[in-house]
Amino acid sequence: MLSVLLLVPIIGAAIVAFLPMGESKRLRQFTAIIATLVFAWIVYLLTQFDLSNSGFQFSEYLSWVQPIGLSYSLGVDGLSMPLLALNGLLTWIAIYSSRGDIERPRLYYSLILLVNAGVSGALMAQNLLLFVIFYELELIPFYLLIGIWGGKKRGYAATKFLLYTAVSGLLVLAAFLGLAFLSATPNFDYNSITTEGLGLTTQLVLLTLLLVGFGIKIPLVPLHTWMPDAYVESSPSTAILLGGVLAKLGTYGLVRFGLQLFPETWSLVAPGLAAIGTVSVVYGAMAAIAQKDIKRMVAYSSIGHMGYILVAAAAGTELSVLGAVAQMVSHGLILALLFYLVGIVEQKAGTRELDVLNGLMNPIRGLPLTSALLIMAGMGSAGIPGLVGFAAEFIVFQGSFTTFPIPVLVCIIASGLTAVYFVILLNRTCFGKLDNETAYYPKVLLTERIPAFVLTVTILFLGLQPNWMIRWIKPYTTSVAVNPTGLQIAQVETQK
Amino acid sequence: MVQAIEKPKKPARIPASNHPHAEIIHRLEAGGSMLPESPENLMQIIGIYKAYAVPMDFYWRDLLYIAERVFLDPLPFFKYFLPQEYLDLPNHYAGETADYRVWQKGEASAHPELLEFMKTGEVKKDLPKIFHHLWHDRINMEFAEACMEAMLWHQGMGGQFNDYLESEEYIANADKAIKAFFRKNPLMLGLYKLFPEMFYEKVRQLSYYANLGLFWEVMAPVFFEMSDLYDEGKFKTVADAMDFLVNGIFIAAGRPIYHHVYVGDECYEIIPKSKGFMWLYEAALPYVEAVFYRTAPFRGTKSYNAQAEQVPDEQKDFHYGILYADVFPVGTAGIPPTLLMQDMYHFLPPYLVEYYQQYCRGEDDVLIQLGITFQRSMYNVTSAVIQALRTALLYPLDDPNPKHLMKNRAFFEAQMDRFLRPEARLRDIQSQDYR
Numbered sequence: 001m002l003s004v005l006l007l008v009p010i011i012g013a014a015i016v017a018f019l020p021m022g023e024s025k026r027l028r029q030f031t032a033i034i035a036t037l038v039f040a041w042i043v044y045l046l047t048q049f050d051l052s053n054s055g056f057q058f059s060e061y062l063s064w065v066q067p068i069g070l071s072y073s074l075g076v077d078g079l080s081m082p083l084l085a086l087n088g089l090l091t092w093i094a095i096y097s098s099r100g101d102i103e104r105p106r107l108y109y110s111l112i113l114l115v116n117a118g119v120s121g122a123l124m125a126q127n128l129l130l131f132v133i134f135y136e137l138e139l140i141p142f143y144l145l146i147g148i149w150g151g152k153k154r155g156y157a158a159t160k161f162l163l164y165t166a167v168s169g170l171l172v173l174a175a176f177l178g179l180a181f182l183s184a185t186p187n188f189d190y191n192s193i194t195t196e197g198l199g200l201t202t203q204l205v206l207l208t209l210l211l212v213g214f215g216i217k218i219p220l221v222p223l224h225t226w227m228p229d230a231y232v233e234s235s236p237s238t239a240i241l242l243g244g245v246l247a248k249l250g251t252y253g254l255v256r257f258g259l260q261l262f263p264e265t266w267s268l269v270a271p272g273l274a275a276i277g278t279v280s281v282v283y284g285a286m287a288a289i290a291q292k293d294i295k296r297m298v299a300y301s302s303i304g305h306m307g308y309i310l311v312a313a314a315a316g317t318e319l320s321v322l323g324a325v326a327q328m329v330s331h332g333l334i335l336a337l338l339f340y341l342v343g344i345v346e347q348k349a350g351t352r353e354l355d356v357l358n359g360l361m362n363p364i365r366g367l368p369l370t371s372a373l374l375i376m377a378g379m380g381s382a383g384i385p386g387l388v389g390f391a392a393e394f395i396v397f398q399g400s401f402t403t404f405p406i407p408v409l410v411c412i413i414a415s416g417l418t419a420v421y422f423v424i425l426l427n428r429t430c431f432g433k434l435d436n437e438t439a440y441y442p443k444v445l446l447t448e449r450i451p452a453f454v455l456t457v458t459i460l461f462l463g464l465q466p467n468w469m470i471r472w473i474k475p476y477t478t479s480v481a482v483n484p485t486g487l488q489i490a491q492v493e494t495q496k
Numbered sequence: 497m498v499q500a501i502e503k504p505k506k507p508a509r510i511p512a513s514n515h516p517h518a519e520i521i522h523r524l525e526a527g528g529s530m531l532p533e534s535p536e537n538l539m540q541i542i543g544i545y546k547a548y549a550v551p552m553d554f555y556w557r558d559l560l561y562i563a564e565r566v567f568l569d570p571l572p573f574f575k576y577f578l579p580q581e582y583l584d585l586p587n588h589y590a591g592e593t594a595d596y597r598v599w600q601k602g603e604a605s606a607h608p609e610l611l612e613f614m615k616t617g618e619v620k621k622d623l624p625k626i627f628h629h630l631w632h633d634r635i636n637m638e639f640a641e642a643c644m645e646a647m648l649w650h651q652g653m654g655g656q657f658n659d660y661l662e663s664e665e666y667i668a669n670a671d672k673a674i675k676a677f678f679r680k681n682p683l684m685l686g687l688y689k690l691f692p693e694m695f696y697e698k699v700r701q702l703s704y705y706a707n708l709g710l711f712w713e714v715m716a717p718v719f720f721e722m723s724d725l726y727d728e729g730k731f732k733t734v735a736d737a738m739d740f741l742v743n744g745i746f747i748a749a750g751r752p753i754y755h756h757v758y759v760g761d762e763c764y765e766i767i768p769k770s771k772g773f774m775w776l777y778e779a780a781l782p783y784v785e786a787v788f789y790r791t792a793p794f795r796g797t798k799s800y801n802a803q804a805e806q807v808p809d810e811q812k813d814f815h816y817g818i819l820y821a822d823v824f825p826v827g828t829a830g831i832p833p834t835l836l837m838q839d840m841y842h843f844l845p846p847y848l849v850e851y852y853q854q855y856c857r858g859e860d861d862v863l864i865q866l867g868i869t870f871q872r873s874m875y876n877v878t879s880a881v882i883q884a885l886r887t888a889l890l891y892p893l894d895d896p897n898p899k900h901l902m903k904n905r906a907f908f909e910a911q912m913d914r915f916l917r918p919e920a921r922l923r924d925i926q927s928q929d930y931r
Contacts, residue, residue, distance in 0.1 A: 364860070365856075365857070436822060442857070443861075
């Protein structure tokens with residue numbers, strides 16, 4: 001069942017690459033149909049997902065290259081299933097929102113489908129080597145997507161992205177090889193790999209390799225410097241996939257391999273991780289406040305919000321891990337909406353400069369609906385109740401507070417800073433008086449609004465009914481938590 | 497038929513102007529308009545004159561109805577519900593009964609397009625009038641009242657009309673009318689006894705209703721005739737349109753401005769025609785000054801802070817009229833004329849509808865596009881007023897005496913000084929891309 005999520009986009013990419021269809025819009029329609037099929041299959045899997053089962057489901061196994069321990073082993077659990085759904089949705093959004101007149105459309109749409117397959121593969125992989133293959137498979141499509149269809153500094157941004165993330169992949173590979181060899185496991189399958197029997201120092205070294213490797217991908221401060229350039233220079237569609245999907249592989253890796261494989265060592269390094277997460281949150285917010293480019297502002301906001309995930313993962317309680325996964329989904333949706341809307345603003349107004357944009361709320365000559373949705377996305381990012389951002393951040397804070405009260409308090413204060421930079425962004429771009437000299441923006445067509453509507457409705461729906469998000473995550477978090485929650489501690493103390 | 501004014505032939509040589517608007521001054525000296533010469537501009541302004549004239553035909557009739565019949569009605573709920581009598585009121589510049597038939601083909605009663613719109617509205621359904629009114633599917637008299645209020649508020653703009661409103665004779669005339677109007681209403685008479693100044697002030701306002709109504713009674717047929725002439729191909733240039741307006745101004749210049757009130761069958765002359773208040777000096781020029789130049793900060797999406805000196809201390813320095821208006825902010829019935837744009841939208845000629853479809857957002861921002869066209873057209877009207885004043889007070893454009901031409905130059909430069917401030921849209925309308 002899961003192979004469909006790999007085969008359909010890969011075969012689709014091959015068809016698109018050689019399809020004798022020169023017109024970009026028709027190629028986009030065709031690719032969107034493939035993405036829709038993939039997403040529909042994920043929805044079907046969601047309906048078939050056993051919510052009482054904390055283990056892997058829909059498992060598929062094929063011994064592939066046995067001598068090196070590589071197997072084609074797939075499966076999904078409460079950690080990967082929501083992220084698969086996110087990947088499916090955002091791929092459709094990215095395809096649908098691509099420009100109709102994009103150059104080299106065959107290559108472009110093939111690469112997007114390959115990205116989809118790669119991310120799905122990494123999320124479904126049950127073998128460490130298979131994970132690394134899919135993890136690395138992402139690099140080339142993204143490198144090309146940034147380098148060919150990016151902005152003015154696309155070459156620089158693409159190369160920087162490639163170098164950083166290649167190092168990330170190497171570090172992760174090194175950690176996996178070390179883990180397999182040192183623990184003397186016969187293959188790289190998840191169910192065979194264990195850290196039991198490894199010394200603390202060894203575990204620390206291996207975990208550090210993973211932390212740095214995935215830390216680059218997330219990215220965490222101070223490993224983040226590739227990210228603003230890559231996000232800003234990417235086209236909006238690529239930025240949606242970069243921020244909404246690719247970065248999640250980093251946090252996914254941290255939870256799946258760091259927290260799950262090294263539970264005891266994780267507890268040791270957790271305070272440091274919480275500190276790094278908190279620094280990321282504060283730094284991301286402060287840096288976002290200082291930006292003059294709205295896309296760069298959104299990019300830095302992403303660093304901050306990914307910090308919450310690290311703090312929650314570090315806390316390692318059932319609730320905090322639940323919050324971490326929920327925050328991955330929430331952040332992916334909100335960031336995708338922000339990047340999409342910023343892309344609309346840039347496309348229509350011709351600029352992303354805070355000092356130039358003004359009065360976009362003007363109902364006749366401005367971009368009123370885009371502005372309204374931008375406000376909605378800003379509210380979601382700032383954690384306003386009723387939106388998915390609030391639900392996720394609330395669970396993160398509540399779940400992590402008993403373990404790391406001070407970092408959580410700092411994060412709560414920093415979430416207030418989120419409101420600060422979004423108020424700056426919205427006040428300068430959406431409000432005020434539309435300048436006569438510049439206000440000849442083309443109108444936003446209904447078809448251009450659809451992706452924003454889809455994302456907004458999802459953000460609102462999951463905000464009002466977060467159970468629809470966490471019901472798939474909960475079975476997994478119950479099994480993976482390394483620290484007791486505040487409630488559990490209280491229960492234990494009561495029993496004493 | 498109105499005769500076009502004579503074009504300058506061989507103007508004497510005078511040095512070029514160094515004024516920042518020198519190019520426009522030279523154009524005015526050559527008999528042109530502040531609006532650049534182009535077929536597109538001509539098409540736009542004539543189209544909008546026609547679209548303006550239809551609601552204007554309602555405005556002037558209702559203004560007179562309010563001034564003459566509604567008068568001091570303490571509950572004037574139905575003041576915008578024009579009775580048939582006023583729809584049939586013959587325009588003095590159109591139809592068989594005209595004093596001077598400016599609009600050659602039109603009738604003296606209300607315009608057919610106006611009657612059709614009043615009947616079915618934008619919804620194209622013959623519903624009771626109250627439904628159209630509450631749904632705002634009607635002519636927005638609030639715009640006309642905003643213009644009247646601008647004239648009332650700015651007051652001291654030359655002429656004798658405003659001074660007369662403070663005279664004992666005016667108070668005596670108003671007193672008679674007030675007592676007659678409330679002769680069966682002891683409560684209002686008692687209030688009048690207690691607060692007479694309040695009632696006089698209200699009557700002064702109603703005198704401005706009459707003033708503006710009489711002004712627009714002239715302008716509506718002028719604009720209709722211009723539209724007809726353009727359709728017949730008789731206007732070739734913007735200057736032709738401006739010259740027609742100049743001639744129209746002179747034809748109507750001596751038309752009396754008065755305020756009569758009807759109580760039953762009896763007429764009370766609050767401002768009698770015999771006072772000799774002339775249309776040009778007591779209505780047209782104050783109107784242009786108050787509405788085109790000054791008005792007041794309007795309640796739109798842009799706010800003004802008087803304490804931060806964003807509003808001038810002196811009323812004469814106000815610059816919120818259509819010549820300075822930023823059409824983008826949307827707001828209430830103030831000026832720039834959001835509601836007028838809505839009114840004009842219903843009566844656009846087909847060629848203007850087609851034109852707007854081609855630019856910017858087409859149908860979606862047609863109100864802004866026609867608002868900016870209106871701005872262009874009002875620069876043309878202002879040019880006509882400037883040329884008319886020059887004709888009346890100074891020298892011909894082809895005067896052989898250089899000293900006379902220099903006086904004309906000084907006059908034009910003084911007029912252009914008013915458009916030096918950054919808010920003025922004179923520079924904008926020089927470009928066809930300003931839409």
